Amino acid sequence: MIDLKSFQKEWLPKINQQLENDLSMASPDADLVAMMKYAVLNGGKRLRPLLTLAVVTSFGESITPSILKVATAIEWVHSYSLVHDDLPAMDNDMFRRGKPSVHALYGEANAILVGDALLTGAFGVIATANSSCSVEDCLPTEELLLITQNLAREAGGSGMVLGQLHDMDNHTEEQNASTNWLLNDVYSMKTAALIRYTTTLGAILTHQNVNVEDNHFDPKKAMYDFGEKFGLAFQIQDDLDDYQQDQLEDVNSLPHIVGVKEAQSVLDQYLFSTQEILANTVEQDQQFDRRLLDDFVSLIGDKK
Amino acid sequence: MIDLKSFQKEWLPKINQQLENDLSMASPDADLVAMMKYAVLNGGKRLRPLLTLAVVTSFGESITPSILKVATAIEWVHSYSLVHDDLPAMDNDMFRRGKPSVHALYGEANAILVGDALLTGAFGVIATANSSCSVEDCLPTEELLLITQNLAREAGGSGMVLGQLHDMDNHTEEQNASTNWLLNDVYSMKTAALIRYTTTLGAILTHQNVNVEDNHFDPKKAMYDFGEKFGLAFQIQDDLDDYQQDQLEDVNSLPHIVGVKEAQSVLDQYLFSTQEILANTVEQDQQFDRRLLDDFVSLIGDKK
Numbered sequence: 001m002i003d004l005k006s007f008q009k010e011w012l013p014k015i016n017q018q019l020e021n022d023l024s025m026a027s028p029d030a031d032l033v034a035m036m037k038y039a040v041l042n043g044g045k046r047l048r049p050l051l052t053l054a055v056v057t058s059f060g061e062s063i064t065p066s067i068l069k070v071a072t073a074i075e076w077v078h079s080y081s082l083v084h085d086d087l088p089a090m091d092n093d094m095f096r097r098g099k100p101s102v103h104a105l106y107g108e109a110n111a112i113l114v115g116d117a118l119l120t121g122a123f124g125v126i127a128t129a130n131s132s133c134s135v136e137d138c139l140p141t142e143e144l145l146l147i148t149q150n151l152a153r154e155a156g157g158s159g160m161v162l163g164q165l166h167d168m169d170n171h172t173e174e175q176n177a178s179t180n181w182l183l184n185d186v187y188s189m190k191t192a193a194l195i196r197y198t199t200t201l202g203a204i205l206t207h208q209n210v211n212v213e214d215n216h217f218d219p220k221k222a223m224y225d226f227g228e229k230f231g232l233a234f235q236i237q238d239d240l241d242d243y244q245q246d247q248l249e250d251v252n253s254l255p256h257i258v259g260v261k262e263a264q265s266v267l268d269q270y271l272f273s274t275q276e277i278l279a280n281t282v283e284q285d286q287q288f289d290r291r292l293l294d295d296f297v298s299l300i301g302d303k304k
Numbered sequence: 305m306i307d308l309k310s311f312q313k314e315w316l317p318k319i320n321q322q323l324e325n326d327l328s329m330a331s332p333d334a335d336l337v338a339m340m341k342y343a344v345l346n347g348g349k350r351l352r353p354l355l356t357l358a359v360v361t362s363f364g365e366s367i368t369p370s371i372l373k374v375a376t377a378i379e380w381v382h383s384y385s386l387v388h389d390d391l392p393a394m395d396n397d398m399f400r401r402g403k404p405s406v407h408a409l410y411g412e413a414n415a416i417l418v419g420d421a422l423l424t425g426a427f428g429v430i431a432t433a434n435s436s437c438s439v440e441d442c443l444p445t446e447e448l449l450l451i452t453q454n455l456a457r458e459a460g461g462s463g464m465v466l467g468q469l470h471d472m473d474n475h476t477e478e479q480n481a482s483t484n485w486l487l488n489d490v491y492s493m494k495t496a497a498l499i500r501y502t503t504t505l506g507a508i509l510t511h512q513n514v515n516v517e518d519n520h521f522d523p524k525k526a527m528y529d530f531g532e533k534f535g536l537a538f539q540i541q542d543d544l545d546d547y548q549q550d551q552l553e554d555v556n557s558l559p560h561i562v563g564v565k566e567a568q569s570v571l572d573q574y575l576f577s578t579q580e581i582l583a584n585t586v587e588q589d590q591q592f593d594r595r596l597l598d599d600f601v602s603l604i605g606d607k608k
């Protein structure tokens with residue numbers, strides 16, 4: 001099994017090229033395309049599509065052009081969410097990754113519309129994932145519909161948008177945030193929803209039919225759970241990294257509620273859960289090679 | 305063939321019930337559901353889903369539960385677009401249909417998120433259109449993917465969002481709007497895109513396979529053209545109705561550029577085009593009954 005560094009080196013440029021190609025076709029209007037590219041092609045680490053491709057690889061499947069394309073749709077969604085989150089009425093951030101945020105550069109109206117165009121376009125990317133496939137590697141249309149359903153749920157009012165709505169209430173002057181509320185109603189929605197979408201997506205793309213009623217092992221369920229725990233750990237690590245900044249901005253993150261030491265302990269529990277899930281997956285599926293996903297988990301552990 | 309009044313009487317309550325049901329499931333959060341319902345269930349005329357159902361009926365097909373559900377997705381998109389258009393950074397409208405707009409009632413951040421949740425949810429409605437179908441009336445998954453592609457194109461950066469982007473520049477102080485630009489780059493995108501989507505959708509839902517290379521009549525193309533002309537006529541009628549209001553707000557509508565009389569003449573040309581398209585469709589398809597769509601066209605003519 002390839003290690004994460006080599007995997008990233010191979011797939012990061014291909015992900016970025018796919019995004020560049022699809023964004024170029026997102027509108028006949030050059031100005032809108034330029035704004036959309038500014039929002040997406042800004043040096044992101046592409047954690048989410050890489051996770052999808054890593055899950056596909058872990059199950060021993062190869063990455064076809066359709067799989068690559070469908071995996072990149074999440075970056076359109078992630079990017080739109082950052083553009084809208086940065087708006088004055090939301091987090092009011094003038095900078096994103098050291099550069100002016102979209103509304104700071106292009107104005108508020110354009111930023112709203114760029115976000116809307118990216119969100120809409122994400123679903124177009126999935127629906128056209130088979131646009132250049134050869135017969136043997138086209139994705140089944142049922143799978144593309146299931147993926148669309150999952151994205152609508154995890155990105156929308158039952159997932160990321162709801163998490164963001166809750167997060168808007170979460171400032172220290174309100175003082176009513178409980179650990180459970182923060183983990184289940186904010187972090188699980190705002191951050192983990194898109195990540196569990198990407199890991200579930202990887203399992204869907206390996207075309208494993210499972211009769212769940214027979215109590216067989218379900219790779220989709222396993223990868224959903226892995227993504228959920230990974231996403232929660234990822235958010236808490238982010239909290240720990242941003243501890244002082246959040247304090248300045250009156251943001252109520254987990255370390256502010258339970259203390260840094262206890263937050264670190266919750267993070268460790270989630271990391272431990274990811275290990276349990278991977279161990280169980282190996283037990284149930286002899287073809288499954290966990291090493292690449294272990295490397296992803298280490299990315300969080302290494303930052304400690 | 306049923307007349308439009310009876311058709312509306314039969315289908316408007318069913319459309320509203322479908323919207324109500326799906327919106328109730330859009331989020332586990334009651335506050336978010338309430339805001340989404342406020343944005344959608346506000347007494348709209350449901351012109352767009354009615355057009356889809358009318359096209360299906362005109363081609364002699366019956367309206368199944370899956371068709372009804374898929375037809376209502378456009379109201380999620382139309383409603384989100386109104387919520388975002390009303391935002392302070394966009395048109396800054398405090399009222400919508402005589403009631404406070406979403407941002408006026410719930411605040412700007414909530415309005416941005418409600419719009420995002422509705423847009424995301426629209427694609428979920430299409431992807432789950434078969435959720436309660438019986439085998440004989442489930443829609444083919446290929447059709448649902450094609451519909452998703454069409455919606456992404458007509459609602460996003462190649463359609464409605466682009467039209468709105470252009471419309472933001474269209475105020476009289478700039479004085480550079482030409483008739484062609486206004487019709488092709490604003491009206492065709494901002495208004496006609498969603499309407500031609502709905503009429504094309506009706507044709508798709510009648511499952512007519514056409515080999516376009518044989519130069520056969522293509523019902524999807526005919527209904528696309530019908531929707532385009534109908535949409536443009538609809539927008540110009542709206543301009544004529546809002547002539548004085550637009551003048552107060554420095555909006556550059558067609559009547560302000562070419563005069564009321566000439567705008568009326570352009571409107572009449574579009575109405576005439578819709579008649580030509582319907583006549584040709586009847587000629588090509590003996591099963592096609594144009595009367596219901598004629599009634600829709602008369603809705604515009606009658607307002608003169």
